[in-house]
Amino acid sequence: MTEKIVLVNEDGIRTDGRKLSELRPIKLEVGILSNADGSAYIEQGKNKILAAVYGPREVHPRHMALPDRALLRCRYHMAPFSVEERKSPAPSRREVELSKVIREAFEPAIFLEKFPRTSIDLFIEVLQADGGTRCAGVTVASLALADAGIPMRDLIVACAAGKAGGHLVLDLNDIEDKEGEADIPVAYMPSFNAVSLLQMDGLLTIEEFQQAINLALEGCKQIYALQKEALKAKYQAIKESAEVTEEE
Amino acid sequence: MTEKIVLVNEDGIRTDGRKLSELRPIKLEVGILSNADGSAYIEQGKNKILAAVYGPREVHPRHMALPDRALLRCRYHMAPFSVEERKSPAPSRREVELSKVIREAFEPAIFLEKFPRTSIDLFIEVLQADGGTRCAGVTVASLALADAGIPMRDLIVACAAGKAGGHLVLDLNDIEDKEGEADIPVAYMPSFNAVSLLQMDGLLTIEEFQQAINLALEGCKQIYALQKEALKAKYQAIKESAEVTEEE
Amino acid sequence: MTEKIVLVNEDGIRTDGRKLSELRPIKLEVGILSNADGSAYIEQGKNKILAAVYGPREVHPRHMALPDRALLRCRYHMAPFSVEERKSPAPSRREVELSKVIREAFEPAIFLEKFPRTSIDLFIEVLQADGGTRCAGVTVASLALADAGIPMRDLIVACAAGKAGGHLVLDLNDIEDKEGEADIPVAYMPSFNAVSLLQMDGLLTIEEFQQAINLALEGCKQIYALQKEALKAKYQAIKESAEVTEEE
Amino acid sequence: MTSIMVSRIRRQQIAQLIADGKRLDGRGPKDYRPIQIESGIIGKAEGSARVRLGKTEVMVGVKIDIGEPFSDRPNEGVLTTNAEFVPLASPEFEAGPPGEESMELARVVDRGIRESKAIELEKLCIIPGKKVFVIFVDVYVLNHDGNLIDASTLASIAALMNTKIFKYEIKDGEVEKKPGFSPLPLRDVPISVTFASINGILVVDPWLDEEEVMDARLTIAFSKDGRICAIQKGGSGTLSPQQIIEAAHIAKEKTEELREIVVKS
């Protein structure tokens, strides 16, 4: 804090070499765990996050079952080794809050009413954290839900925008998150132009906020395309392996 | 502890200006919270305590329900900011013990057998503590039960007596409780001459103890009159507001 | 750790005066607690351990009941004052692990299938610990089960062997356990030549291990005889008291 | 079944009114319930306030202790915000450790205070890297009739405004209390405004009945200079980007009104 870090240089380039409205490199994989009903993996910058879905399945404990829809449960959790200082595996208040807002982000997207008396359990495990884990977590969880065959109105995609080094920037990394001026994580259903998660830390004028939201939504749209590609690649692979099996 | 504090001066006057067998000023209010089925508020010296009652209502978890009477539950709890050093909100062993003895103080007074399979939940929240909170808590809880319309054999009223600065004193305040020689909290049903809570800390001969108990019971009787006044004032207010409504 | 303690002297004598393959003095008592369905007490060296059994009885909570056999539960627990430094009464990870392996040691011995939908609860309380508490705990728990009349295929008996001061030794005491080279607790059903608990800490060649296991089994057989004597003494006492009663 | 049907009818009734720009309790969409603030009511606390927002009632006590700084902020005091859903406040609240709702409440209140830099934490260092003041803000919900976030934020900032810190001196590396107090150094007065979205229409300061039927909740907090310092969306519905911007403009206006009430109290 004593020496201010230069988050954006005079050429408008950020500490990791990106331009202001550039996403970090993103790698998506679908269907990578054998036990879960659906799973996916994301690398976004140095973030490494797994998501898995179990359900619709019987609810334990039973009294939590809802008569008219599925119970959606969500756990956002960080591995003890995912951050600089070892994190206790017991859920922190931050993890509890993020689990709640992520669950609320997915509730409008899933056709929960199709599966009364069941639960759909969504687990997001941050293996390495580098800023923006809740957004990357939403993005990857969406793929895990799709992989589990859970019917959704739209994929949920998430991306943050904010302000760092005096500039509005897209997809903040760890240092921009910690040393920057503002961070706005946004989850979005592109087909409905609907925001289902929104938070903000920091200080922004309404005008800056408006621009930042638009920037975040642009980021969401780019990642949405990547999500669809990742799903297509998975289906393609399944289809091919099915054809191979048939041919044999 | 190094310099002994003078708790009673040569004129028999205590640190807060009271005579030996004088109560602290007491303010009682009934029906002050809108959600609870019954509620009341007490100020006794610097004590500020809220009590609220929910019930008779369905028991959660269900297996705790009793076939032949209502389940009375009681929580005595101190706000983190109620004492000199911040108190953790998790219940301390002292709070657990006081919750138990307060519950046992009320069990003989309430017609629990009239409400089988239900629970009556009594919550006492100490917002500011100044010695004698369990007694003031019993006094105010009694009003909250009455406000909730829970049928009782008698109001329970409580008051402590003890020894401080070498004298028997009524209604000990914080410093008399901590630096004094003995403290005897007593809860009492005046109409039945029945003691339903009794504890003692300190050192007293049997003779001193006998005098202290009598002093405490005198205190109880005075507060009992205040309790009945507070209830009358509440009913009067309700009656008047009902009449106003009818007249309109 | 700085000065190496001499665990076995040049005459092959251990710190407590024992020979290499000598057990510590063992005292067994059966049926010493009035509330438990079965109970027993062991002193083995300075170990002092109580065991008690409740059951077969109704399972709480009910959903844990098994349709085809009794639920065996086991708690190995150390009293706070049983060791050098006061132990918190909350179960440690070590206690949780030992509770598990001891339960698994007894499962093959008890005819659990005779008591479907019930529980058999086995409590082992270490009042003073001196090395080898899990083995002494198994030995005494076996007697408590017999005292409770729980039908068993065989008594389970347990004893450790290991290496200390460069020698293979039987029934390690506290200092041999801490400063020695290896410790192998073994639980055994002599009639079936069946090992039902086996662990090892330390470093041993396969040859040493084989010898140590055989040594431990020899120890088990000696203690087995003591177990049977203790039960006989108990039955004798019951029989005699019954006869006395009849004669009166 | 019955309660589902009741809630459906209730929902229609509330939503119908809101579509007509009205509310069941007679307020307009941008009206707060009456606000009552009492400050300094708990003498044992270094700061305190009770806020009544309609029938919602929240007490906040501020306690000050000496503790260690965070290793990455060795020269700053520590702010710790906690919220208790005291079981006397609602038939829905249960005794026990804090649940996700009360954790969220505490974190949103904390965010407004922290991000607006309302407390001059850098003035609360006693011995760098070793001893700093720890400010405990304890939110105590006494009656829940909706919009706990705004009531708690108001009560917290009101309590901080009357918080006093004991004077001290350092002797041989130990802190000793001296007689007298100074006020907690504050540089901002963050205020939050919470909306309910019901059938796509935004209303401020939802009461409990509205919260039960709302699709989404949106809280926006502003610092003194008119900048947004914290946002939290809650609930399982969605908002359009346009609604969010519209809400920000309304919230800015309302925070100015509310800030005046707090500052005057």
Next chain:
Amino acid sequence: MTSIMVSRIRRQQIAQLIADGKRLDGRGPKDYRPIQIESGIIGKAEGSARVRLGKTEVMVGVKIDIGEPFSDRPNEGVLTTNAEFVPLASPEFEAGPPGEESMELARVVDRGIRESKAIELEKLCIIPGKKVFVIFVDVYVLNHDGNLIDASTLASIAALMNTKIFKYEIKDGEVEKKPGFSPLPLRDVPISVTFASINGILVVDPWLDEEEVMDARLTIAFSKDGRICAIQKGGSGTLSPQQIIEAAHIAKEKTEELREIVVKS
């Protein structure tokens, strides 16, 4: 239903006998069950005792550690009393964190020791404000057949009477153990007497069957010089002021008998 009826019949039977000055196990109203005290049985503990009161059996171990004093008592050692309802002691006891019953037991035992100033805590300070001896009294209930309070108080005081503290010296502000021990400095021997009130009649030392039918429980502890040092009423019944005073007189007499047994043991 059945168990309620059984208990009603049992209650009548026990109450009937007590009305005639008799008890189901043949004792008179002021008779204790046989008391057996064994001291110093746990060599690893600094102090220990086992008390058998009829079939009730309690073991107490005392451990001593070095810790910080309370900030308001910088020159005194710390007493910490804990009680475990070990699940082997009763079919009613469950493994798990202490419940309200065991917390009450620990606090009542603690109260008698603390209020009689039995332990000379002011002699247990090592470095004022920094290091003092911490005395852990761990009450371990091994078989529950009623009147745990008196059995636990007896076992605690018996254990404290054979407690030894290691000798030490201070080198560079660190405490180092030296060979040898001194006895724990004690100045009093508090003893409690517990009554059950059954249909308005008081009996001492209730066994489990009596506890199950009693209306109220009353414990009075006395210090060596015949002063009351702790009282605890339990149970959901009431007592008249006259009964309480009568109990105090009986208790005073009984504590003298019991104290003699402990001191001789």
Next chain:
Amino acid sequence: MTSIMVSRIRRQQIAQLIADGKRLDGRGPKDYRPIQIESGIIGKAEGSARVRLGKTEVMVGVKIDIGEPFSDRPNEGVLTTNAEFVPLASPEFEAGPPGEESMELARVVDRGIRESKAIELEKLCIIPGKKVFVIFVDVYVLNHDGNLIDASTLASIAALMNTKIFKYEIKDGEVEKKPGFSPLPLRDVPISVTFASINGILVVDPWLDEEEVMDARLTIAFSKDGRICAIQKGGSGTLSPQQIIEAAHIAKEKTEELREIVVKS
């Protein structure tokens, strides 16, 4: 009922094959599933590895902090092993505090490392009696298809092998980080081999279906010089002394193969 019958049929099928020296997935009794080890994959951790053993998948991260030594080992670093059954790994796993299975896993993995003295803990002392390095080995189970012990031991040792410790200097009794790292000092590579006993026949590396029908589980870990360093029997069946010795011989052989795979990775 149905699931009991299915499991009986499954059991017969698996046991029948094993009696013929075969396994349902085509392996021989002494064959491991394919092993894949990736090291150093978590840059934020001081050491890390992911092991895939068939479909079982375990990640281990090693974090290093500075803390106090144990009072009986003032000159040694501290090893702390923890295992999480992450709920995404199996429909049977639940979120929450560790259960007995994950505690056992952590303790068995820890035992192998500790008893083989794999980490040179005596080189991890910073200021004797005051400050030492604390090594956190966090086992994170990502997909459970049987034999978690061997997968976790492999991943732990692989992670320790790429663990680096920051350089430091001591200024006025405080530890300050300096640029640069040195490798964690290791002297051994303990490897465990786990057997399932099914109808009296031993097979190595049981997968989940085999674990569900096995009578007993036996884990034997070996140090580099071919000595046994840890054993754990699990499950409710029994083993004969002969089986145990036979298993030790097989395990010794297999650990050499597995160690080669780890060292090469």
